[in-house]
Amino acid sequence: xxxxxxxxxxxxxxxxxxxxxxxxxxxxxxxxxxxxxxxxxxxxxxxxxxxxxxxxxxxxxxxxxxxxxxxxxxxxxxxxxxxxxxxxxxxxxxxxxxxxxxxxxxxxxxxxxxxxxxxxxxxxxxxxxxxxxxxxxxxxxxxxxxxxxxxxxxxxxxxxxxxxxxxxxxxxxxxxxxxxxxxx
DNA sequence: GCCAACGTTGGC
DNA sequence: GCCAACGTTGGC
Numbered sequence: 001x002x003x004x005x006x007x008x009x010x011x012x013x014x015x016x017x018x019x020x021x022x023x024x025x026x027x028x029x030x031x032x033x034x035x036x037x038x039x040x041x042x043x044x045x046x047x048x049x050x051x052x053x054x055x056x057x058x059x060x061x062x063x064x065x066x067x068x069x070x071x072x073x074x075x076x077x078x079x080x081x082x083x084x085x086x087x088x089x090x091x092x093x094x095x096x097x098x099x100x101x102x103x104x105x106x107x108x109x110x111x112x113x114x115x116x117x118x119x120x121x122x123x124x125x126x127x128x129x130x131x132x133x134x135x136x137x138x139x140x141x142x143x144x145x146x147x148x149x150x151x152x153x154x155x156x157x158x159x160x161x162x163x164x165x166x167x168x169x170x171x172x173x174x175x176x177x178x179x180x181x182x183x184x
Numbered sequence: 185g186c187c188a189a190c191g192t193t194g195g196c
Numbered sequence: 197g198c199c200a201a202c203g204t205t206g207g208c
Contacts, residue, residue: 054205054206056206088204089191089192089204089205090191091191110205110206110207111205111206111207112206115206115207115208137207163188163189163190163205163206163207164189164190164191164204164205164206166205
C-alpha cells in the first residue's frame with residue numbers, strides 16, 4: 001500500500017526515499033525499466049505524462065499504524081501537499097522516479113467502500129481539485145470491458161491490466177477520456 | 185472477512 | 197534459474 005504519509009514540514013512531495021518502505025537503493029534500479037511510459041508512442045505535443053496513484057481513504061491498521069489517507073486528508077495537509085512514501089513495489093517506485101514536477105495524477109481511492117477516482121493532483125504531490133463527480137471503479141471497468149471490444153481509449157488501462165500496481169501511468173487518451181466522464 | 189491475483193522470497 | 201511457499205493488494 002503505497003501510502004502518502006502525512007508529513008508536515010513543508011514536505012515538498014517526492015522525497016528521495018520513503019522511510020516507510022524498505023528503502024531504496026540509489027543504485028541503477030532504473031535499469032529495471034518500466035516497460036512503457038507513454039510518450040514512446042508518437043511525439044505528442046504534451047511533454048508530460050499522466051499518472052494514477054492509489055491510496056486508502058478508510059482506516060486500516062498496518063503494523064499498528066493507520067494507513068488511512070484519502071483525498072480529504074491530502075487537502076488538509078499544509079500546502080495541500082504530501083510526501084508519497086510507503087511504496088514498496090519496484091515498478092511503482094520506478095514510476096515515482098519517472099514523474100516530473102507538475103505532471104497531473106488522479107487520486108484513486110482503493111480498498112474501501114467505494115473504490116474509484118476522487119480527484120486530481122499534481123506531482124510534488126499537491127491537491128489540485130476534486131473530480132466534478134466521483135468516478136467509480138465499476139464505471140471505469142464497464143468502459144474498459146467495452147473498449148476491449150471496440151478499441152476504445154481504456155482498453156489497456158493499467159488499473160485493469162496491471163491489477164496491483166499502485167502507481168501507474170496513463171496515456172493522454174486515457175487521461176482525457178476519464179476527464180470527459182466527469183461531464184456525464 | 186474472504187479470497188483471487190500476483191509479487192517476493194528463498195531453497196535447491 | 198526454477199518454482200513452491202508465502203505475503204500483500206484490493207475488489208467484493
